[in-house]
Amino acid sequence: MILIGMLDSPYVRRVAIGMKVLGLEHEHRPLSVFSDFDQVQAINPAVKVPTLVTGDGQVLMDSTLILAYLEELAAHAPRIRPEPEPARLRALCQTSYALAACDKAVQIVYERRLRPQEKQHQPWLDRIQLQLHGAWRQLEASLREEAPDCLSMTGITIAVAWSFAQQMVPDVMAASDYPAVAALTALAERQPVFLATPMAG
Numbered sequence: 001m002i003l004i005g006m007l008d009s010p011y012v013r014r015v016a017i018g019m020k021v022l023g024l025e026h027e028h029r030p031l032s033v034f035s036d037f038d039q040v041q042a043i044n045p046a047v048k049v050p051t052l053v054t055g056d057g058q059v060l061m062d063s064t065l066i067l068a069y070l071e072e073l074a075a076h077a078p079r080i081r082p083e084p085e086p087a088r089l090r091a092l093c094q095t096s097y098a099l100a101a102c103d104k105a106v107q108i109v110y111e112r113r114l115r116p117q118e119k120q121h122q123p124w125l126d127r128i129q130l131q132l133h134g135a136w137r138q139l140e141a142s143l144r145e146e147a148p149d150c151l152s153m154t155g156i157t158i159a160v161a162w163s164f165a166q167q168m169v170p171d172v173m174a175a176s177d178y179p180a181v182a183a184l185t186a187l188a189e190r191q192p193v194f195l196a197t198p199m200a201g
Contacts, residue, residue: 001026004040005033005049008199010102010164011063012050017156018067020193022074064099067153080153091154094142098154101135102161104128109168129172132165136178143180150188159188163199 003019003026005012019026031040033047044051044059052060052069060066071081081091107128111120139158148154162185165173175182188194 001055002053003028004031004051006030009049010160014063014160015050015066016197017193021080021151024074095154095157097135097139098158098161101132104132105165105169140178140180147184159185
């Protein structure tokens with residue numbers, strides 16, 4: 001299997017860490033959808049990362065779909081999702097808020113870095129930031145009730161999303177605003193699998 005994408009993408013990093021936790025051997029090709037557009041397009045015409053090229057040459061994209069496929073592929077490995085209800089539903093809810101926050105952080109980065117300043121629309125940025133904080137607030141409250149294992153898929157998703165936001169849009173939110181999220185992320189980022197899959201890589 002081949003994983004396409006740079007680790008500065010939180011979605012690529014999410015999949016890369018998940019694959020390591022599942023014990024799945026793979027080749028990682030750190031191609032950028034910006035500087036390596038043509039190379040990525042040759043593999044995936046949609047030019048979207050993460051892209052997974054399966055063992056039989058099929059192309060799969062979207063981090064959640066990729067991880068669902070990989071988890072079935074690694075059925076022998078310890079599962080990184082909780083099985084019994086209501087733990088499963090809680091994990092899905094926490095994951096969904098982490099992904100929503102991640103999406104909004106990425107939107108802010110794109111707005112600031114790809115759109116000329118004179119064409120940026122502040123009311124739109126304000127709206128994105130409102131959504132970003134809404135997701136983190138909900139997640140913070142949920143983590144205070146019960147936090148996931150930092151190497152579960154929920155824990156990985158939360159940590160990857162928070163680390164990305166803290167590195168790329170640190171002015172938008174402070175770690176002190178969401179201490180439970182920050183604490184879970186700090187624990188995750190100390191784990192060998194996270195250290196071996198750095199965002200800058």
